[in-house]
Amino acid sequence: MGAEQPNAAEMPEERLTGLVSLIDRLKHAGRYDDSVSLEAILDCVGRRTFAPFLLIAGLITLAPLIGDIPGVPTLMASLVALTAAQLLLGREHLWLPRWLLARRASRQRYRQALEWLERPAGWVDRFLKPRLRRLTRPPAHLAVALTCLLIALAMPPMELIPFTANGAGLALTLFGLALFADDGLMALLGYLLTGTTLALVVMGLS
Numbered sequence: 001m002g003a004e005q006p007n008a009a010e011m012p013e014e015r016l017t018g019l020v021s022l023i024d025r026l027k028h029a030g031r032y033d034d035s036v037s038l039e040a041i042l043d044c045v046g047r048r049t050f051a052p053f054l055l056i057a058g059l060i061t062l063a064p065l066i067g068d069i070p071g072v073p074t075l076m077a078s079l080v081a082l083t084a085a086q087l088l089l090g091r092e093h094l095w096l097p098r099w100l101l102a103r104r105a106s107r108q109r110y111r112q113a114l115e116w117l118e119r120p121a122g123w124v125d126r127f128l129k130p131r132l133r134r135l136t137r138p139p140a141h142l143a144v145a146l147t148c149l150l151i152a153l154a155m156p157p158m159e160l161i162p163f164t165a166n167g168a169g170l171a172l173t174l175f176g177l178a179l180f181a182d183d184g185l186m187a188l189l190g191y192l193l194t195g196t197t198l199a200l201v202v203m204g205l206s
Helices: 019-026 038-045 050-062 072-088 107-127 140-158 164-181 184-205
Strands: 035-037 104-106
Touching (some): 019 038, 019 107, 050 072, 072 164, 140 164
16 A cells, blocks of 8 residues: 555645645545535645635635535635634634534535636736735735625625625635735735625615
């Protein structure tokens, strides 16, 4: 028998530099199970930094087969709201309740979603680079957290308004990429998309 592969959760977080590295890490989540829990997904990327939470929540909301399941945007909103609030409070270790960590998706849906995300991942990573760092480094990361908290609070009604949840997922993804790559341009695009999406929500509910 060959040596067992290392647990992905034990791999250092600093290796995560963009979408390709994140997706490669996520392939290890619950790889011996028929379904994949949110806990297994988060364990693959670690729970000490905010960027992986944003990227995972954004990508799950964007991905077909998973993000299209009713209730998933609200579930991701809970994840973002809890982590953003803890970041604003200055917590170094992020905590999540057991009921949230226990939520699962089928292995087939999860694998297909990752395959869909792999297609643009390489192109996105080539575009990322450190720039406009004042928009990503402390204390600017608190503005990102506050904006993501606002997105999370608005996501439940977005399930009733076509395409707005996708806009929220893309905004979260942009903010996650901004913090990952120290790319302030991604943060600027995230703020712009957030404003547009929230405006559509207000108009849709009025």
